[in-house]
Amino acid sequence: MKIAFSPCPNDTFVFHAAVHGKIPEAPKLDVTYADIDKTNYWAAEGIGPEIQKISYAALPYVLDEYALIPCGGALGRGCGPLLLTAGGDQSPRSLAGKRVAVPSERSTAYLLFRLWAAEAIPEGLDEIVVMPFHEIMPAVRDGKIDAGLVIHEARFTYQEFDLKMLVDLGEWWEQDTGLPIPLGAIVAHRSLNKEEVTKWVRASVDYAWENPEASIEYIMEHAQELSYEVAKSHIDLYVNSFSQDLGEEGFKAVASLLGRAGAEGLVPEVDLSLLKN
Template sequence: MKIAFSPCPNDTFVFHAWVHQLIPGAPQLDVTYADIDITNTLASGSKGPDVVKISYAALPWVLDRYALLPCGGAMGRGCGPLVLTADKISDPTVLANKRVAVPSERSTAYLLFRLWVAQEVPGGVGEIVVMPFHEIMPAVRDKAVDAGLVIHEARFTYRNYRLSRLVDLGRWWEDDTKLPIPLGAIVARRTLDLSAIANWIRASVKHAWANPEDSRQYVMHHAQEMSYQVAQQHIKLYVNEFTENIGGLGYQAIETLLTRAHQAGLVPEVDLAKLRP
């Protein structure tokens, strides 16, 4: 079975047991490791993987071929993207007509950013520059861009670049909606046995929680020079009860995000009935 997910610690932690054939009855996996902007593109093609990790923001473009699985993804509280600047500022209106680096234009981070800008930056920002997420903080530090939208472990490391946080978009979302933040979704081709795949993923998650040291070498091999401490923070933040089961509150968060994004003209309209099993 072909699968694609990121090399980030939360994904390698979740899928370690399945990748290493520790889940009884689960098929062997052929894994492609790629950042979320690439996996979003893989899922949008007609020959995409059987199972793939994408951003919830990319769901409207793939739901005709892929079904959202109720487990394995990234959702939670206190885990949202940040907008960073080189200088310490608190007034969001300074971003008007400025250059902002983002990791993808089909990401939850980008949707949250655009929804926040619509409220807080009259007239909007200027140029949006898409670049790999690990290049954004150096670009902000070097003032190649005026601000950067960052995700993943940048929550823990941005101070190493002497950058300042203008806004925590996760906190903004939670204050505004009282809902968790839907970040990364696991989807599978609708022609497959979706229930079986979900069961294998849940088994892999439970194995990871029960045997956290088993996955350490695998996680750190793919952690892109991240320290073990930061990798553990990353896993603790992004692998939680929503990873095991999205649940009613999680589906409400997904529906709210995609509905607001459609109303803002950022994504196509979604048949909300297709989101749930």
């Protein structure tokens, strides 16, 4: 069976056992390691592997063909995107009529930014520019763009670019909804047996927690020059109880994000009952 997920530590940690034959009920897996922008596109076009890790923001485009697997993905707290500026007026409305860079338009980070901006900047922005992630902070520092949306490790490095945080969008979301942030989802083609896929994905998560040393070599093989300490921090941040089971709170978080984004016209409106079917 073909599967695609990123080489990031949280994904290799979760799927190590299934990939390496540690889960008897799991099929033999043919893995493609791919950035989530690629899997978002593959799933939307129906051209990718039967099982993929995609952004929750991409779910509305694929739910007709792919079912959401209620485990193996990433929801979290304290791990949201940041909106950065070079300083000056740090009020949200200072961005009215300004240009903001984002790394993708099909990401949870982008949806959170647009939902926040609809409330905080009623005058609207001048332009939203899609820019490679690694170019955003230098562009804000150098005045080429007025603000930038950043994710992941940029939470810990933006001060090196002499930038200021205008808003922590994860914190805003959690205060506004009381819910975790839906980040990455595992989806399986609807031709597959969803219950069977769920069973072995969950078993792989459980094995990872019960045998944390077993996956270290595999994680570091794909960790893209990260130190083990950074890789472990990445896992601790993104692999949690929602990775084992979305549960009612997890489903509520996903429904809230996609429902609000659909109402704002940011994604196609979907039948939210499909999240559990």
